[in-house]
Amino acid sequence: MKVTIDGFPIEVEAGTTILNAARMIGGDIVPPAMCYYSKLEGTGGKCRTCLVQVSKGSEKDPRPMPKLVASCRTTVMDGMEVKNITSPEVIEARKGVVEMLLINHPLDCPVCDQAGECHLQDLGYEHGAAKTRYEFDRRTFEKIDIGDKIQLHMTRCILCYRCVFVADQITDHRIHGILNRGDHSEISTYIQKAVDNDFSGNVIDVCPVGALTDKTFRFKNRVWFTKPVEAHRDCETEKCGGKVTLWYKGEDVIRVTARKDEYGEAEEFICNTCRFDKKRTSDWVIEGPRKVSHKSVINSNHYDTLHPLPVVKTNPVLIEANKEQFERETRL
Amino acid sequence: MESLSNKKKQLVIKPPNFWERAYLPAIVHGLSITMSHFFKKPVTIQYPDEKREFSENYRGLHSLKRDENGAERCTACGLCALSCPAEAITMIAAERQKGEEHLYREEKYAAVYEINMLRCIFCGLCEEACPKEAIYLDGDIVQSDYLRKDFIYGKDKLVEPPLNQ
Numbered sequence: 456m457k458v459t460i461d462g463f464p465i466e467v468e469a470g471t472t473i474l475n476a477a478r479m480i481g482g483d484i485v486p487p488a489m490c491y492y493s494k495l496e497g498t499g500g501k502c503r504t505c506l507v508q509v510s511k512g513s514e515k516d517p518r519p520m521p522k523l524v525a526s527c528r529t530t531v532m533d534g535m536e537v538k539n540i541t542s543p544e545v546i547e548a549r550k551g552v553v554e555m556l557l558i559n560h561p562l563d564c565p566v567c568d569q570a571g572e573c574h575l576q577d578l579g580y581e582h583g584a585a586k587t588r589y590e591f592d593r594r595t596f597e598k599i600d601i602g603d604k605i606q607l608h609m610t611r612c613i614l615c616y617r618c619v620f621v622a623d624q625i626t627d628h629r630i631h632g633i634l635n636r637g638d639h640s641e642i643s644t645y646i647q648k649a650v651d652n653d654f655s656g657n658v659i660d661v662c663p664v665g666a667l668t669d670k671t672f673r674f675k676n677r678v679w680f681t682k683p684v685e686a687h688r689d690c691e692t693e694k695c696g697g698k699v700t701l702w703y704k705g706e707d708v709i710r711v712t713a714r715k716d717e718y719g720e721a722e723e724f725i726c727n728t729c730r731f732d733k734k735r736t737s738d739w740v741i742e743g744p745r746k747v748s749h750k751s752v753i754n755s756n757h758y759d760t761l762h763p764l765p766v767v768k769t770n771p772v773l774i775e776a777n778k779e780q781f782e783r784e785t786r787l
Numbered sequence: 788m789e790s791l792s793n794k795k796k797q798l799v800i801k802p803p804n805f806w807e808r809a810y811l812p813a814i815v816h817g818l819s820i821t822m823s824h825f826f827k828k829p830v831t832i833q834y835p836d837e838k839r840e841f842s843e844n845y846r847g848l849h850s851l852k853r854d855e856n857g858a859e860r861c862t863a864c865g866l867c868a869l870s871c872p873a874e875a876i877t878m879i880a881a882e883r884q885k886g887e888e889h890l891y892r893e894e895k896y897a898a899v900y901e902i903n904m905l906r907c908i909f910c911g912l913c914e915e916a917c918p919k920e921a922i923y924l925d926g927d928i929v930q931s932d933y934l935r936k937d938f939i940y941g942k943d944k945l946v947e948p949p950l951n952q
Contacts, residue, residue, distance in 0.1 A: 680869075
C-alpha cells in the first residue's frame, strides 16, 4: 500500500497505522505520541497528541476524512495522503491538546525527576502556549508507594494507560489499574497493594511524565548532571535481555534504565534485579557512552568518549598540590 | 647626515644659575601644590568604613531568597548549576518531610548548596536561569580571605536571614 505523509511517499503493509508509517519515514514528520507504545499491545488513542489530517482517504474514495484522526489508531489505505506538520489545522489542534493535557498537570518541572527526559515537557515546549487559561485548582493526590522501589504521584499523571498495559502484558498478574471514571480516573494499585513482580519496574520507563518514578533515584540528581552509558549483563531472569543504560554520577551508578530508542520507547524491558539491585560498575559490561541527541539537555557538557582526556586526574604533582591547598588550615 | 624634516634642534644644557642651585623656589612651588590639595574634596574614600554606592545592576555576592512566609524558595532544580559557565555551583537535593512546610516552599529543597567564590565570575546567569526567583546577586563584594576552603560558601552564608529577626 502506498501512503504519502507530508509529501513523502512510502510503501507499507496493509494494517500499518499512519503513525508507524511515519516512523518508517522518520524525521520531523513523525507525530508525537504520549500514550502509544509500540512494544505494548492495545496502547494508543487516549492522548490525542498524534492527530493528523487525512486530505485524501484512499485511491478508491478520494474524499478527505471529515475530522482530524489519531494516527496511532488509524490504519493506512492505498493512496492515502496525510498531512501532519504541513497542516496548520493539525498544529493548532495539537496546541489545544497540549493545553488540555496540562490542565491538571502541575507545572513543577524544577521539582520533578522526569524533567529533562519528559515527553510532555518537550511537547509543551514545542507546541504549548506560555500561559495557562485554567483558573481552577488542579487536582492533587497524596503520593503512593507501589512496592518499596516505585513511587506513584498521581498529580502528574496524564492517564496514558501505558503502565496499566505493562502490568497487564509484561507482569504475570495485574494488580494495577484505573479506578473511577472520567476526570476522576486515577491509577492505583488496588488498596495500595504492592506490585510484587520481576518486571514491575518497567512502569517507570513507560511513564511519559514523572508520575511513576524510581524511589532509589528520587531527588538524587538531575538527569542532565548524570552520564548515560550503555551496558549489558547476563541476566538470569527469563525474558530479561539485560541491555540497559547506566546513569553515572562521577564513579557511581545512580540509576539503571532500559535502553530507549529515538521515540523514548524501551528497546527491551528489563527485570527489577537489573534495575534496582545491580548498581556497581563491576556488575556490568560497559559498551560505551550513550548517544544523546544534541537537542537534549542531557547532552550538555558530555563527552563522546568514555574516558575523556585527563587534565588533573593523572598528574600526581597537581593532585597533591590541590589536596594540600584545600586542606590547609592555617594561612601562609 | 641632514635630517629629513629639518626640525631637529640641538639641546644645550645650561648650568643652573644661583636661584636654581638653591632649590628653594622649587620646594616652595611643590609644597604649594601639596597644600592646595588640603582644601580640595578627596577623590578616595575610607573603604571598609565608607562604601561607594553600587550601580543598580551591580552583581555581588549571591543570596538565596525566602518567600513571603519565610520559606526557602530554592527547590534544587539544578538550572543555576547547569547555566553556570564557571561550574561554581553544586547542590544536593533532599525531600521535604511532613511538618517542614514552613521551612521550604516546594516538596524538594537544597540540603547542600555551595558556590565556590573563587570560580564564580559573577556573570549573573544563575539569576537568569532560576525558575523560582530564588537566587539573586544582590550582595556586597565577596570578602577576601586567606584559605581556599573558606571561599566555598554554603547555605549558612548564602541564605537570607529569616524574616522578623
